[in-house]
Amino acid sequence: MRNRIESIASIIGLAILFLLPLLFSPFNLVLLTEILLMGLFALSFNLLFGYTGLLSFGHAAYFATGAYVCAYLIKISIPFILAVPAGVIGALVVAAVLGYFSVRLDEIYFAMLTLAFGMMVFTIVFQWREVTGGSDGITAVSPTDLGIPGLVVKIDGFANYYYLCLVVFLVAAYCLWRIVRSPFGELLQASRENADRLIFIGIDLRRLRWTAFTIAGLFAGLAGALWAPFQRVANPEMAHWTFSAVPVLMTILGGARSFAGPLIGATVFLLLEHVIQSNQRYFWQWLASWPIFPPSLAERQLDLWNFFLGLLLIPLIIGFRGGLIAYIDKTIAMFNKQLKERGK
Amino acid sequence: MAAEIILQVTNLVKDFSGIRAVNNVSFTLSTGTITAVIGPNGAGKTTLYQLISGQILPTSGSVKLKGKEITGLAPHKIVKAGIGRSFQITSVFPGLTARQNVRAALISRIGAQFDWWHCVESDRPLNIAVDKILALVGIQHLASTAVQILSHGDRALVEIAIVLACKPRLILLDEPTAGMSREETGNMVQLIRHLQQKTGCTFLITEHDMEVVFNLAENIIVMCQGKILAMGRSDEIRTNPDVRHAYLGTIST
Ligand SMILES: Nc1ncnc2c1ncn2[C@@H]1O[C@H](COP(=O)(O)OP(=O)(O)OP(=O)(O)O)[C@@H](O)[C@H]1O
Numbered sequence: 001m002r003n004r005i006e007s008i009a010s011i012i013g014l015a016i017l018f019l020l021p022l023l024f025s026p027f028n029l030v031l032l033t034e035i036l037l038m039g040l041f042a043l044s045f046n047l048l049f050g051y052t053g054l055l056s057f058g059h060a061a062y063f064a065t066g067a068y069v070c071a072y073l074i075k076i077s078i079p080f081i082l083a084v085p086a087g088v089i090g091a092l093v094v095a096a097v098l099g100y101f102s103v104r105l106d107e108i109y110f111a112m113l114t115l116a117f118g119m120m121v122f123t124i125v126f127q128w129r130e131v132t133g134g135s136d137g138i139t140a141v142s143p144t145d146l147g148i149p150g151l152v153v154k155i156d157g158f159a160n161y162y163y164l165c166l167v168v169f170l171v172a173a174y175c176l177w178r179i180v181r182s183p184f185g186e187l188l189q190a191s192r193e194n195a196d197r198l199i200f201i202g203i204d205l206r207r208l209r210w211t212a213f214t215i216a217g218l219f220a221g222l223a224g225a226l227w228a229p230f231q232r233v234a235n236p237e238m239a240h241w242t243f244s245a246v247p248v249l250m251t252i253l254g255g256a257r258s259f260a261g262p263l264i265g266a267t268v269f270l271l272l273e274h275v276i277q278s279n280q281r282y283f284w285q286w287l288a289s290w291p292i293f294p295p296s297l298a299e300r301q302l303d304l305w306n307f308f309l310g311l312l313l314i315p316l317i318i319g320f321r322g323g324l325i326a327y328i329d330k331t332i333a334m335f336n337k338q339l340k341e342r343g344k
Numbered sequence: 345m346a347a348e349i350i351l352q353v354t355n356l357v358k359d360f361s362g363i364r365a366v367n368n369v370s371f372t373l374s375t376g377t378i379t380a381v382i383g384p385n386g387a388g389k390t391t392l393y394q395l396i397s398g399q400i401l402p403t404s405g406s407v408k409l410k411g412k413e414i415t416g417l418a419p420h421k422i423v424k425a426g427i428g429r430s431f432q433i434t435s436v437f438p439g440l441t442a443r444q445n446v447r448a449a450l451i452s453r454i455g456a457q458f459d460w461w462h463c464v465e466s467d468r469p470l471n472i473a474v475d476k477i478l479a480l481v482g483i484q485h486l487a488s489t490a491v492q493i494l495s496h497g498d499r500a501l502v503e504i505a506i507v508l509a510c511k512p513r514l515i516l517l518d519e520p521t522a523g524m525s526r527e528e529t530g531n532m533v534q535l536i537r538h539l540q541q542k543t544g545c546t547f548l549i550t551e552h553d554m555e556v557v558f559n560l561a562e563n564i565i566v567m568c569q570g571k572i573l574a575m576g577r578s579d580e581i582r583t584n585p586d587v588r589h590a591y592l593g594t595i596s597t
């Protein structure tokens with residue numbers, strides 16, 4: 001019953017995702033593409049966080065590697081269809097090297113080491129001007145075609161690029177979905193629950209974590225490799241540690257203990273960001289109409305987004321660790337129960 | 345019948361800063377036997393287990409399993425070589441179900457740890473094997489329960505099932521009846537005997553409850569302050585005046 005509802009819902013969901021470009025303005029397609037790519041980034045992060053119990057605070061490093069490698073190759077006229085996989089491989093290699101050392105540590109030390117590695121990647125990206133373009137990054141990354149010889153597949157234009165990202169996203173999310181339900185995925189969860197015990201069922205804990213780290217880096221790199229042509233730029237911001245915090249926040253917002261949690265988190269995060277940033281001037285105007293409110297403050301029209309994000313996260317962190325998805329699950333469970341009772 | 349030797353511990357020493365927790369310990373275990381290690385708190389029993397299972401490195405000495413040197417091997421390799429263990433403080437995967445707990449161990453056993461494509465839930469042979477192990481321990485009815493909400497006794501059973509799923513030849517149990525009610529203790533004794541008959545595994549058990557020890561063990565090793573005070577057949581130890589004086593003094597036999 002539940003399975004049937006789920007598969008019907010996912011078919012409808014897929015149909016909607018494919019039909020959206022017919023309904024939406026280009027601006028909304030940009031937002032949707034953003035949700036897909038950041039959602040993939042958050043999903044890759046959660047393979048480590050929610051499933052393996054490792055909080056990586058440097059996940060932007062692999063996203064940025066994917067973005068930079070892809071952008072660089074496109075700039076030297078390598079076809080898009082090769083540049084993206086190259087970005088993924090680049091991220092995989094960097095994640096494998098940095099992960100090799102990171103998984104030697106646990107818990108907060110692991111988080112700090114990944115943060116430190118992330119800062120190193122940022123510094124390289126920022127300083128190595130000849131290749132990375134320094135603080136400006138690699139700009140005007142605008143491929144127009146997939147680049148398959150003898151086949152014209154346009155990827156410029158918001159709708160085309162959205163479809164491309166949608167297909168890649170679906171394939172990648174499906175792979176991650178398979179991974180977390182596989183024997184490997186089960187061991188990841190076991191290692192999250194009790195890493196010491198895992199060793200004594202005959203598992204090489206470091207190797208297991210290292211593999212998870214590398215896979216997570218690979219998918220982050222994929223998101224990054226698609227992100228650069230989408231933004232038309234690969235810049236140091238994408239490697240900055242504050243960018244590493246984004247998938248963390250999205251995951252906590254949506255719920256780390258469920259596969260779809262980070263996706264829901266990414267969606268809510270980006271939608272709220274959009275809604276708040278495009279409407280906050282009304283809020284400030286309204287505040288300014290209050291006589292007691294200092295006009296100088298209202299005039300400045302400060303960005304409210306981070307303030308609201310904080311406001312939203314606090315109750316989730318204090319009271320409801322399951323994230324938004326837990327609310328949704330609860331509602332569905334209630335709905336199911338009512339259905340059953342009515343059936344009796 | 346010449347008993348085959350499965351474990352040979354030779355001159356094992358472990359120093360912690362200042363104290364010698366295990367002091368020149370040597371013994372052998374014959375295949376298919378149940379041996380108890382007894383001794384007061386701090387005698388070095390758990391440290392001995394940690395040395396055998398590779399959790400810590402010995403200061404000196406050697407451990408051989410079926411004639412093969414395993415001293416200094418990584419703990420997961422020692423598990424693969426055939427030694428499974430439980431922990432004095434029950435150690436399971438709390439957030440997972442009992443089935444998942446056992447399945448994780450079985451995945452490791454069959455070498456599927458890097459299979460990232462097949463769905464574990466729909467792998468019938470794997471799940472049948474898991475259910476068999478759960479049934480062997482008598483907890484099949486708890487298969488879908490998260491282990492963290494089980495009683496202490498049931499959790500200890502899950503841990504035994506985890507150990508069994510590793511298909512060890514030698515099982516080290518560290519106080520399997522600690523914190524259990526009389527009834528649970530009795531069940532555990534029966535279970536261990538049943539498992540020994542069914543699997544032919546060799547068991548090494550530490551235990552404070554003398555009734556359990558004399559009930560289960562053919563052989564007993566008595567440790568005190570890191571040293572082996574005495575060892576031998578259970579009935580010899582029971583009547584050994586040194587042991588009675590040092591350790592069993594308060595127990596009526
Ligand atoms: N990691 C360690 N560092 C320092 N000393 C330790 C360490 N582990 C154990 N010891 C000491 O080694 C001695 C033996 O401890 P061990 O835990 O092996 O005893 P035990 O026989 O298992 O006792 P119990 O019956 O209480 O479980 C004790 O004096 C203990 O304090």
Ligand SMILES: [Mg+2]
Pocket residue numbers: 389390391432518
């Ligand atoms: Mg002990």
